Amino acid sequence: MSKTRIIGAAIGDDVHVGGVVRFLRTAEQLGYEVRSLGPAVPVERLLAEVAAWDPEIVAVGYRLTPESGRAVLDHLAQAAQEQGQAGRRWVLGATDPVAEHGRALGFFEAVFGGSADWQEVVDYLRGAPAQKAGGIPPQRLVDRILWKRPFPLLRHHFGQPTVAATVEGVRRISEAGVLDVVSLGTDQNAQEHFFRPDEMDPREHGAGGVPVRTPDDLRALYAATRTGNYPLMRCYAGTRDQLAWAEMLHETINNAWAAVPLFWYSELDGRSQRPLAESIPEVQAVFRWHAERGIPVESNESHHWSLRDAPDAVAVAAAYIAAYNARRAGVRDYIQQLMWNNPPLTSPAMDLAKMLAKLELVESLAGPDFRVWRECRTGLTSMPAGFDRAKGHLAASTIMQMAVKPDIVHIVGHSEYHHAATAEDVIEGCHVVRGAIELALQGLPDMARDEAVQERKAELVREARLLLDAVASLAPAGVDDPLTHAPTLAAAVRIGLLDAPHLMGNPAARGEVEVRFDDGACRPYDRRAGRTLGEAERIARVLAGELVQGR
Incomplete structure (x- = not known):
């Protein structure tokens, strides 16, 4: 089967060809056949090359002044029409003012201004930009991971003190199209007492997350994701009645994957009063329940030990024990969460070493019936006070995480030292992390x-x-x-x-x-x-x- 052809050029008197070259290089990585005409290509030469090579897509760039840019684009659109080339798929990359004029022309299939996110370009080249083509990205975790590569999926916790505020925030986040997974944060009353409402403390409603009280609350939250880029939704297991929680989350929010620790959410951390001898078998049953339905599982286990300053070897062993239990329960797709900067005094070099050790042991279990997917996140307790410092820490931590080529990056809210992340905080955090990921994907030294x-x-x-x-x-x-x-x-x-x-x-x-x-x-x-x-x-x-x- 022949490859789709793309030809690219910086047109008119514009010598800034870097954006066009990057576009073509990305297209080539995604399976296109590409050709670059270079900088300052006259419109007449471009159209002659297009006629001769017959590409399906023509990508042009212009990054000079808006006045000259408008003139060049008007000339291009008119000349292409006259020469019978207007029916091709034309793409423009330009400064925002020139891009605005390009959109107004109605000539270009896609226009990317200077403020566009590179993920938008990748989505376009994949042929399935949700906002532009009316398509919906994959709604199963593994499918979405494979669809979005080379970018990892982005995940972020979100939960406001009321259901109504959380529904509205989820809708705004979805419409922004920057987040792949809304990780629903419920309050402790819900996590421990959802199925025993008479045990709830009314003074604790909304403490630590959204106070979901009925399955319809969850359905309303999921419905708010059915717009924009249609993010997946997931929620941690309850800290009690975990099988009942699993069934409810599957039915109401199409829970993208389960997340439940093997030892924790028990008497060990006080999130419930379940003795370990009872909680561990219940978790194993939850693993089996999801395995029987083909739902991926994450055991957010090892970082809980590090959050309590356990020696690194204990955290590494705990990662293996959790993954081993998931495999023995029949789980086929396992998410290994790697929380960096945890404990906070861990150095970046020793942090990377610990993550590589976890991966070596956990991935030794991998095979045709047990796939391991890598999820990284910034340390929960490592974020410094101050919004700007926290954003800098988030970006730097993300760069380190990219050393292990994650499939999912779990963004920790830069506002959490001060307040629970709002929709605007989530969107801003996504942009910070995506900028770091884009830089890393250009090529990092092999720190490992x-x-x-x-x-x-x-x-x-x-x-x-x-x-x-x-x-x-x-x-x-x-x-x-x-x-x-x-x-x-x-x-x-x-x-x-x-x-x-x-x-x-x-x-x-x-x-x-x-x-x-x-x-x-x-x-x-x-x-x-x-x-x-x-x-x-x-x-x-x-x-x-x-x-x-x-x-």
């Missing part, structure tokens, strides 16, 4: 090959495997699969193999490990000896019942 990064990654893989073996060793005789055995996993937390400083005083955990960040990595620390510990030594002390940090 840095010697220090590789050394730390290898160290973490070794240490995590030691920890996984130690967890498995706790299983009673006759347990065939220790890493899916809920009593064994709960015991690993109880005795401190899986531990974090912030769990101090938690009845389900040991909470005795202490950590230091001397080299930008989060390592166990023995305060009495004044030194960090290797994971082998920490494990040995835990199994012997000793205090790890020597208080």
Whole structure:
């Protein structure tokens, strides 16, 4: 099958050919056959080349003054009409004032001004721009990931203190066409007590998210996404009655994928009072429920350990345990979330090493029946105060995340230090992150090959495997699969193999490990000896019942 042809040129007296070249290079990556005529191409020569090569699309650029630009475009449109070339698909890239005139001519199929987002160009070249052609982007997660490449999907939390305000905000975000996944944030009353409304505390309505109280609330929120670029919608699992939540989200918002941690949303973090011995089997059942319906699953597990300053090796091992449980439950499409800058004192180099270690272990499980998709996000607790500083941090963190080629980028609101993100905050954050992604896609150095990064990654893989073996060793005789055995996993937390400083005083955990960040990595620390510990030594002390940090 022959490729669609595109010819491009900067026309008239314009020598600024960079935009045209970038357009053609992107088109070539997407499977087009392209040809560039270069800078300052007279209209007559352009039309002669078009007639000779017979391309389906002609891309022209003009970035000089509006007055001369209008004259050149008028000449082009008239000459093309006279020579029978007006019926081709003409595309214009120009400064905003020239682009405005180009649209008014009615000659161009697509016009991209200087303020246009590069994603709009990619959408056009894919042939399915939702706003322009009336098409709807894919409405299943994996299909949308593949459709949007090389750009990752963008996801952002959103939830206002009332359902009405959230519905209106979702509509505005959808119409802006900048977000692929609206990640619905519900309040804690909904997460824990939706199916037990008599247990809700009225004083907590709207705390932490939108106070959904009925399935119709969810349906109204989903209906608000049916415009613009038709973003997917998803919502975290409830912290109790998780199977009932799964069924409701599937029926009301076509939940794009499930997100539920293996150990958390339990007595471990206080989001519910479920004991670990009960919550882990319930999560495994939720995994199976989604697997049976072909719905992707994310276990937002490992970063919860890092949010509580767990040693890096614990976070890496937790990532593997969660993915392993999802695979054993029959999940075919698994989203590995990687929260960067977490804990906040982690250095960028050691952060990258930790993410690479997680990916090496989790992706070792991949095969024809278990696909791993990468999702990155900026650290929840790492955002600095001040809108401008937070936006700078968000962009810099995104650049680091692009080193692992994510399929999804979960944007953390730059306003969260001050207030829950409004629709305008979400749209602005998308533009910040998309700018960083566009720059990264032009070509980053391979930061993963840095010697220090590789050394730390290898160290973490070794240490995590030691920890996984130690967890498995706790299983009673006759347990065939220790890493899916809920009593064994709960015991690993109880005795401190899986531990974090912030769990101090938690009845389900040991909470005795202490950590230091001397080299930008989060390592166990023995305060009495004044030194960090290797994971082998920490494990040995835990199994012997000793205090790890020597208080």
